Amino acid sequence: MEFKTWLNSKIKITEKHLDIYLPLKDNRQKAIYESMRYSLFAGGKRIRPVLMMETFNMFNDNENSIMPFACAIEMIHTYSLIHDDLPAMDDDDFRRGKSTNHKVYGDALAILAGDGLLNKAFETVLNNISTIAIPAEKILKSLEILSNSSGTEGMIGGQVTDMFVEERNLEYLEYMHKLKTGALIKAACEIGATAGGATEEEISKLSDYAHYLGLAFQVKDDILDFTADEEELGKPIGSDEKNDKLTYVTLLGLEKSQEILEDYTDKAVSSLEIFGERAERLREIAEYLLKRKN
Amino acid sequence: MEFKTWLNSKIKITEKHLDIYLPLKDNRQKAIYESMRYSLFAGGKRIRPVLMMETFNMFNDNENSIMPFACAIEMIHTYSLIHDDLPAMDDDDFRRGKSTNHKVYGDALAILAGDGLLNKAFETVLNNISTIAIPAEKILKSLEILSNSSGTEGMIGGQVTDMFVEERNLEYLEYMHKLKTGALIKAACEIGATAGGATEEEISKLSDYAHYLGLAFQVKDDILDFTADEEELGKPIGSDEKNDKLTYVTLLGLEKSQEILEDYTDKAVSSLEIFGERAERLREIAEYLLKRKN
Numbered sequence: 001m002e003f004k005t006w007l008n009s010k011i012k013i014t015e016k017h018l019d020i021y022l023p024l025k026d027n028r029q030k031a032i033y034e035s036m037r038y039s040l041f042a043g044g045k046r047i048r049p050v051l052m053m054e055t056f057n058m059f060n061d062n063e064n065s066i067m068p069f070a071c072a073i074e075m076i077h078t079y080s081l082i083h084d085d086l087p088a089m090d091d092d093d094f095r096r097g098k099s100t101n102h103k104v105y106g107d108a109l110a111i112l113a114g115d116g117l118l119n120k121a122f123e124t125v126l127n128n129i130s131t132i133a134i135p136a137e138k139i140l141k142s143l144e145i146l147s148n149s150s151g152t153e154g155m156i157g158g159q160v161t162d163m164f165v166e167e168r169n170l171e172y173l174e175y176m177h178k179l180k181t182g183a184l185i186k187a188a189c190e191i192g193a194t195a196g197g198a199t200e201e202e203i204s205k206l207s208d209y210a211h212y213l214g215l216a217f218q219v220k221d222d223i224l225d226f227t228a229d230e231e232e233l234g235k236p237i238g239s240d241e242k243n244d245k246l247t248y249v250t251l252l253g254l255e256k257s258q259e260i261l262e263d264y265t266d267k268a269v270s271s272l273e274i275f276g277e278r279a280e281r282l283r284e285i286a287e288y289l290l291k292r293k294n
Numbered sequence: 295m296e297f298k299t300w301l302n303s304k305i306k307i308t309e310k311h312l313d314i315y316l317p318l319k320d321n322r323q324k325a326i327y328e329s330m331r332y333s334l335f336a337g338g339k340r341i342r343p344v345l346m347m348e349t350f351n352m353f354n355d356n357e358n359s360i361m362p363f364a365c366a367i368e369m370i371h372t373y374s375l376i377h378d379d380l381p382a383m384d385d386d387d388f389r390r391g392k393s394t395n396h397k398v399y400g401d402a403l404a405i406l407a408g409d410g411l412l413n414k415a416f417e418t419v420l421n422n423i424s425t426i427a428i429p430a431e432k433i434l435k436s437l438e439i440l441s442n443s444s445g446t447e448g449m450i451g452g453q454v455t456d457m458f459v460e461e462r463n464l465e466y467l468e469y470m471h472k473l474k475t476g477a478l479i480k481a482a483c484e485i486g487a488t489a490g491g492a493t494e495e496e497i498s499k500l501s502d503y504a505h506y507l508g509l510a511f512q513v514k515d516d517i518l519d520f521t522a523d524e525e526e527l528g529k530p531i532g533s534d535e536k537n538d539k540l541t542y543v544t545l546l547g548l549e550k551s552q553e554i555l556e557d558y559t560d561k562a563v564s565s566l567e568i569f570g571e572r573a574e575r576l577r578e579i580a581e582y583l584l585k586r587k588n
Contacts, residue, residue, distance in 0.1 A: 028469065029451040031458060036446075083409060088382075088401035107382035108457050111405065112450055115377060118409065119445040122416055126438035136430035143437075144420035151413040152330075156406055157323040163402050164325060175322065 003284045007050065014049040015041070017067045018074065021124045035105040035113035036120070040078050043096045043234075047217075047289070048073045048188040054281050055192030055206050060134075068128040069142055069191050072121035076150045077184060079117035082110055084159060097234030118150070134195050142191045149187030154179055165246050173246055174215065181221075182214030205271050209282060212268035217289055219261040222247035224294065226254060233294045265290045297578045301344065308343040309335070311361045312368065315418045329399040329407035330414070334372050337390040337528070341511075341583070342367045342482040348575050349486030349500050354428075362422040363436055363485050366415035370444045371478060373411035376404055378453060391528030412444070428489050436485045443481030448473055459540050467540055468509065475515075476508030499565050503576060506562035511583055513555040516541035518588065520548060527588045559584045 001009075018040055025033050049070035056066040085092040085100040086107060092100055102110035125132075125143060132139060148154055158180025166172065189210035193203045224233060225240045226249050240247045248257040268286045272279040295303075312334055319327050343364035350360040379386040379394040380401060386394055396404035419426075419437060426433055442448055452474025460466065483504035487497045518527060519534045520543050534541045542551040562580045566573035 025446075028460065028466075029446050029454045029473075032446055032450070032454045079409075083405055086405065088405060109454070111377055111380065111382060112454055112457070114409070115373075115412065116446045116450050118412055119441060119450060122437070122441040123445050126434065126441050129434055129438070136434055139434065140420065140423055140430055143416070144423070147413060147416040147420050151417050152319075152323055152326055152410045156326070156410050156413060160323045160326045160403070160406055163406070166322065172322075179323075 003281075003288065006281065007285075007288070010050045010053055011046045013053070013063070013067075014046045014070060014074065017071050021068070021071050021128070022075070022120060031105070031109060032112055032116050035101060035109045036116050038104060039082050039101045039113065040075065040117070042098050044074075044078070045292075046074060047285070048077055048184055051185065051188040051210065051213075051282075051285065052192040054285070055189045055198075056196040057192075058275065058278050059193065059196030059198045059202075062133050064131055065133045066192060066195055068125045068132060069146065069195065072124045072146060073184060073188055073191070075117045075121040075124065076146075076155070079114040079121075080150075080155055080159070082114040082117070086110060089159075089163065092235070092239075094235045097231075121146070121150075132195075134197075138195055138197075142195045145187050145190050145194065149183040154183035154187075158183065162246075168246050168251065170251065173248065173251060176246070177215060177218040178211075181218045182211060185214035185217060186210040202274070205274055206282075208271035209268050209279075209286075212264045212271065213286055213289065216261055216264035216268060216286070219248045219257055219264065220289060220292065222249045223254065223257050223261065224292075225249070228294060261290065297575075297582065300575065301579075301582070304344045304347055305340045307347070307357070307361075308340045308364060308368065311365050315362070315365050315422070316369070316414060325399070325403060326406055326410055329395060329403045330410050332398060333376050333395045333407065334369065334411070336392050338368075338372070339586075340368060341579070342371055342478055345479065345482040345504065345507075345576075345579065346486040348579070349483045349492075350490040351486075352569070352572050353487065353490030353492050353496075356427050358425055359427045360486060360489055362419045362426060363440065363489065366418045366440060367478060367482055367485070369411045369415040369418065370440070370449070373408040373415075374444075374449055374453070376408040376411070380404060383453075383457065386529070386533075388529045391525075415440070415444075426489075428491075432489055432491075436489045439481050439484050439488065443477040448477035448481075452477065456540075462540050462545065464545065467542065467545060470540070471509060471512040472505075475512045476505060479508035479511060480504040496568070499568055500576075502565035503562050503573075503580075506558045506565065507580055507583065510555055510558035510562060510580070513542045513551055513558065514583060514586065516543045517548065517551050517555065518586075519543070522588060555584065 022037060024037060052070045052073060053063060053066055082101045084090050085095060086102055093103055101113060158176055161176040162180055186207055189206045190203060193206045225237055228237050230237050240250055265286050269283050272282055316331060318331060346364045346367060347360055375389060376395045378384050379389060380396055387397055395407060452470055455470040456474055480501055483500045484497060487500045519531055522531050524531050534544055559580050563577050566576055
């Protein structure tokens with residue numbers, strides 16, 4: 001199957017399950033379900049669930065078993081965007097070509113919708129244990145990886161170091177991104193492999209792949225903020241420079257950033273050697289992220 | 295042991311473990327650890343952990359096994375207070391006699407500290423599985439109860455119905471409090487009993503106890519907002535009336551609210567009959583909450 005066709009089929013499966021796990025409810029809390037679903041279905045590359053499904057599928061073909069985790073990680077990613085966009089944080093009006101959550105629902109509901117999505121991530125796994133055909137100990141291990149990756153030593157910690165930048169150098173920048181973007185991408189692959197039944201060595205190689213992929217992802221984001229077509233990107237470009245953000249491009253310039261992007265992508269792909277043909281989709285994902293336009 | 299001595303010993307054990315599970319870290323995210331710990335150690339009755347420890351102890355004397363859950367539920371309660379106090383929500387400056395989190399650390403860090411505490415609740419359980427001497431299936435069941443009680447059909451849902459009140463009647467008020475305050479108090483008792491190894495009937499009776507205790511707790515809160523000594527309460531009184539909040543007192547008046555409080559307390563205590571002497575501490579807790587001054 002051609003890569004784009006394959007990718008779209010995985011995205012479709014993810015979105016079908018997101019809709020199953022977080023349906024609109026017509027009760028007195030209806031407003032928060034609308035707000036949560038507004039951001040959850042506002043597009044997005046679904047890269048974390050796709051990575052998790054594929055690393056799982058390399059070892060286990062019962063894809064239904066990983067769907068609660070795949071949707072949970074997408075909910076966590078989505079909540080982080082809602083909270084990051086708040087006036088008290090980055091104060092962004094647009095995301096993926098649509099108004100941000102608080103512009104539509106107000107700050108109070110946007111805060112609660114973010115809380116609700118983080119909470120719902122854990123509910124989604126825990127309320128669907130009966131559909132997850134892996135041992136309870138592996139479910140607990142996968143939940144542990146998930147919770148650590150999204151916490152203060154992971155994604156939330158990354159947001160703290162981004163909000164309160166203390167040093168403007170490459171070491172600080174990579175520390176920040178390892179937490180802010182890297183942690184969840186790494187967790188996606190580690191959970192997929194762990195739940196799928198990979199060996200320690202296999203998990204470690206996939207973790208390396210995800211580490212470099214996560215860094216490459218962020219370099220690309222920084223480059224796009226300077227070079228993208230605004231309509232294709234779905235939000236105003238040039239905001240990093242305007243807001244004096246610490247990014248690869250503001251620190252090192254475009255040319256050097258492009259070099260780093262290609263180097264990280266190479267390193268990600270090199271980590272996959274032991275898997276041979278089985279890792280072909282993961283290589284294609286790295287290539288796709290390298291060349292993406294939004 | 296006299297009740298107050300016993301209660302204080304349980305509070306001390308809780309706070310010792312909170313300190314172990316959420317130490318101050320001297321890394322680049324130090325600010326968020328300070329902010330999280332500021333609110334986590336700002337006092338509080340620790341009623342949820344105490345209820346969980348006691349319902350667990352009725353069936354199982356290995357108290358260490360329940361401490362990750364007991365601290366997790368207190369972290370969730372604390373995060374909800376931080377977010378509720380934000381300017382976009384209730385906009386409160388004082389809580390328990392101290393400045394609220396965002397008044398000390400700013401809105402951005404208060405939002406992140408709340409997110410961090412919710413996330414840390416799950417991390418606390420999942421990173422300490424080896425200290426929990428109960429089967430993996432029961433750990434998963436307890437996590438499920440915890441996550442559902444704090445979600446959009448529980449505590450967060452309660453906050454939504456409180457922020458956007460649609461009807462001013464007793465039925466709506468009790469729906470709101472069942473979610474906002476009741477869900478977490480009920481979860482405390484259900485998790486304690488489930489993890490401890492209680493039978494279905496025992497869990498059900500303790501759940502009834504917690505249901506009425508949770509409602510009584512909220513009626514008492516509403517009464518205190520009208521009658522408490524400001525210094526003892528640690529925040530300004532009369533704010534419910536000023537903000538035109540839907541509460542038992544604003545809806546039904548003080549006298550009727552006091553009647554309801556006593557009725558719910560009676561119902562809570564009646565649910566404990568089958569346990570005889572073993573539920574003595576739970577009866578004392580109901581009595582203590584009935585008479586509290588803050």
